[in-house]
Amino acid sequence: MNVTWDPKKALWKASKEYMVIFAILILGIVFSIASPYFLTINNMTNILLQATTLSVVAIGQAMVLLTGQMDLSLGQNVCLTGYIMAYLMNILEWNPWVAILAGLLTACMVGAVNGFLFAYCKIPAFIVTLGMQNICKGAAKLITNATPISRLPDEIAFFGRGYLWDAIPISVLIMLFLYVIIQFVSVKTKIGRQFYAVGGNSEAAFFAGINKKAVYLVAFTLAGLFAGISSVILISRLNSANVTNGNLYEFDAMISCVIGGISMTGGKGKVVSSLFGAVFLILFFNGMTMLNVDPFFQDVLKGMVLIAAIGIDVLRNRQKQA
Amino acid sequence: MEDRIALRIDEITKEFPGVRALDKVSFEINAGTVHALIGENGAGKSTLIKILAGIYMPDGGRILIDGEEKHFKSPGEAQAAGISVVHQEIKLAEPLTVAENIFLGRLLYTRLGLVDWKGMYRASREMIEGLGMDIPVDTPVERLTVAKKQIVEICKAIHRKSRILIMDEPSATLTEKELKVLFHIVRKLRKEGYTIIYISHRLDEIFDLADDITVLRDGRHIRTTPIGDITREELISLMVGREMGNEFPKEFYPVGEPILEVSHLSTKGFLKDISFQVKKGEVLGISGLVGAGRTELARAILGIDRVESGEILYKGEKGNWKNFRKSINAGLGLVPEDRKLQGLVQIFSVKENICMVAADKVIEKGIIRDKKKEEYGRAYINMLNVATPGTETEVQYLSGGNQQKVVIAKWLMQDSELLFLDEPTRGIDVGAKVEIYKLINKLVKEGKTIIMISSEMPELLGMCDRILVMHEGRLMGELSREEASQERIMEMCV
Numbered sequence: 134m135n136v137t138w139d140p141k142k143a144l145w146k147a148s149k150e151y152m153v154i155f156a157i158l159i160l161g162i163v164f165s166i167a168s169p170y171f172l173t174i175n176n177m178t179n180i181l182l183q184a185t186t187l188s189v190v191a192i193g194q195a196m197v198l199l200t201g202q203m204d205l206s207l208g209q210n211v212c213l214t215g216y217i218m219a220y221l222m223n224i225l226e227w228n229p230w231v232a233i234l235a236g237l238l239t240a241c242m243v244g245a246v247n248g249f250l251f252a253y254c255k256i257p258a259f260i261v262t263l264g265m266q267n268i269c270k271g272a273a274k275l276i277t278n279a280t281p282i283s284r285l286p287d288e289i290a291f292f293g294r295g296y297l298w299d300a301i302p303i304s305v306l307i308m309l310f311l312y313v314i315i316q317f318v319s320v321k322t323k324i325g326r327q328f329y330a331v332g333g334n335s336e337a338a339f340f341a342g343i344n345k346k347a348v349y350l351v352a353f354t355l356a357g358l359f360a361g362i363s364s365v366i367l368i369s370r371l372n373s374a375n376v377t378n379g380n381l382y383e384f385d386a387m388i389s390c391v392i393g394g395i396s397m398t399g400g401k402g403k404v405v406s407s408l409f410g411a412v413f414l415i416l417f418f419n420g421m422t423m424l425n426v427d428p429f430f431q432d433v434l435k436g437m438v439l440i441a442a443i444g445i446d447v448l449r450n451r452q453k454q455a
Numbered sequence: 456m457e458d459r460i461a462l463r464i465d466e467i468t469k470e471f472p473g474v475r476a477l478d479k480v481s482f483e484i485n486a487g488t489v490h491a492l493i494g495e496n497g498a499g500k501s502t503l504i505k506i507l508a509g510i511y512m513p514d515g516g517r518i519l520i521d522g523e524e525k526h527f528k529s530p531g532e533a534q535a536a537g538i539s540v541v542h543q544e545i546k547l548a549e550p551l552t553v554a555e556n557i558f559l560g561r562l563l564y565t566r567l568g569l570v571d572w573k574g575m576y577r578a579s580r581e582m583i584e585g586l587g588m589d590i591p592v593d594t595p596v597e598r599l600t601v602a603k604k605q606i607v608e609i610c611k612a613i614h615r616k617s618r619i620l621i622m623d624e625p626s627a628t629l630t631e632k633e634l635k636v637l638f639h640i641v642r643k644l645r646k647e648g649y650t651i652i653y654i655s656h657r658l659d660e661i662f663d664l665a666d667d668i669t670v671l672r673d674g675r676h677i678r679t680t681p682i683g684d685i686t687r688e689e690l691i692s693l694m695v696g697r698e699m700g701n702e703f704p705k706e707f708y709p710v711g712e713p714i715l716e717v718s719h720l721s722t723k724g725f726l727k728d729i730s731f732q733v734k735k736g737e738v739l740g741i742s743g744l745v746g747a748g749r750t751e752l753a754r755a756i757l758g759i760d761r762v763e764s765g766e767i768l769y770k771g772e773k774g775n776w777k778n779f780r781k782s783i784n785a786g787l788g789l790v791p792e793d794r795k796l797q798g799l800v801q802i803f804s805v806k807e808n809i810c811m812v813a814a815d816k817v818i819e820k821g822i823i824r825d826k827k828k829e830e831y832g833r834a835y836i837n838m839l840n841v842a843t844p845g846t847e848t849e850v851q852y853l854s855g856g857n858q859q860k861v862v863i864a865k866w867l868m869q870d871s872e873l874l875f876l877d878e879p880t881r882g883i884d885v886g887a888k889v890e891i892y893k894l895i896n897k898l899v900k901e902g903k904t905i906i907m908i909s910s911e912m913p914e915l916l917g918m919c920d921r922i923l924v925m926h927e928g929r930l931m932g933e934l935s936r937e938e939a940s941q942e943r944i945m946e947m948c949v
Binding site (some may be wrong): 322326329334338340341343401 | 779780789796797798799800801802803807811812822823865
């Protein structure tokens, strides 16, 4: 708490922090005017559902970004664990709950291996997770020769297709619940602050007695876990595991985080802001589709959004230094 | 030598939001002299240098080089006008060779338009030998010591035909021996007609080296005078703006039982058979050249580096700790040598940094209590007189001395009983140094024990009860406060 409270400054700070929310509103209004199909309950639900699986991955990516690293394996981790769970449920006819547990464990393992190789073997995170991305991609295809596994047991349907009072998707509630928890953990618990400290200056964190290797390990493992949770929701919603599940989620999650104000250099930003980033991203491309923008051109746009978002991050840091 | 004015600074003013960093500063620098520029942190030295180097543009005033008015819009323009800066934090392309660094941006080419390696190596070698030095010109710069990197920077400036050389705290990270070499080079350059602006916090070397001196304080020019016309005491009071009293306000308190006993400590490939003990309430100094193993000794004791053999007894119990956290929990602590990189998370607030070691104290039932964080932050800011606008201010905006207080506060909050201070006053100004020394007194008075590693001998001689001298990983000997002198330490550590 500072001695003086300047309302103008506070407003400016708030506007910077909540820029994404303004952007979402403006985008929403523009699309609503431009397309009659945009502002329909059906489309809004659709956007929310798509944003849900992405933003659960973005939570994990946010934690890794806070420590100053990145995880490029998250998307394919979603794909692989989806296949493993579907395979166990449908082909081996395991109890679906046990299959989900096995899937989540695999997802954690993938994350833990990333974290271990990075923190303890000192291989750059970029390389480790890029390698892991390919390992997951290949392993997923090996399981069923790249054919989809569809019609999953009814027990798991509610994760992705269930509704509370026939209106609110269960998956959205799960996602919101996870955000509340992780936002709380990141601000109010020791490990949360250690993510920030290690990302802010890993050396200084070490010399303050923080076990930074363990912190990295935890961050990557949790990121894996969230990829797994996202995967459960995704296979349930699509009622199938297939090779395109989670495709490019790692990048989209990264864009979401950066748009939300989480710094690529670590130690800065709010986990919850990645949710707004994800909604913005999905909204943007949904609107583009509604306006019949060429899907190939949408890819071009997405690349531009990523560069722009990171450019803004760089600019923000530069302003601080001046 | 004729008295020609190489550089005239005329009414230079520079404002930043909220502060006037330089306020109509005017003085002259004679050609072919070493001109010392001194002042506390925040006096405006760095701003002035940045203006001379073309990094900042002044809001008012003029710079005249050899009587000609100059307005630099970029560092390139300043260099073209003959001004080069050897920065405190050396800026070289680390993986490139010495020769490439000297010729950076102006490589030599053969007639075919290819890089003329032979020519560059030859020219670099001549330049380095001209300074009476010997550095292999095909070595990557990253493998050189800081002292040698400085020489590369100087050669770079010579190659650019600079006539005015600004050296920003060149001595801050050098050992006594390296310092002598640097002095030799500076004198040589002066003889050859170079004008040198020399910035330093160490008054000894200024009296040793400089011809003239300019004192800045709070952005104002206080005085420019030949060095012979001013005494050390006058200089200090001009810098600080008040009478300073004792530079080393050492107080003596009764010393207790041995608290830490190290016997036959060795680490793989570095420390060799080190034995010593510290008593409760003592201030023990560790002296030696950079690279003598002083920091490594602290790291080994604290469980950061692996101990190969030997025993550490802490309060009579075996203490060969497996990692840093364990030694912290046992009651030890470390204020690391690099404040910026190792001491603080620059983008964190003051209170967040203070609460980083003893994080458990602000946690109740697994949840961090902001109120407690605020309380602790405020308490230590008051106790240590940290000059900060508030607990929420990011530490990067504090001065060096105040940042160091924040680092120390972390360990006070942890209640560490035995504190290693590694170069605790590096790069901080005279006034803040005295405050750190007083803080050491206060800690000792409370029964805490201090082990101080320092390259500044006067501070070891002034503040310690006993001094250990190290050389190449070995303990060369021990001197009591009465026995110790600069000469005796030097004899032991070479």
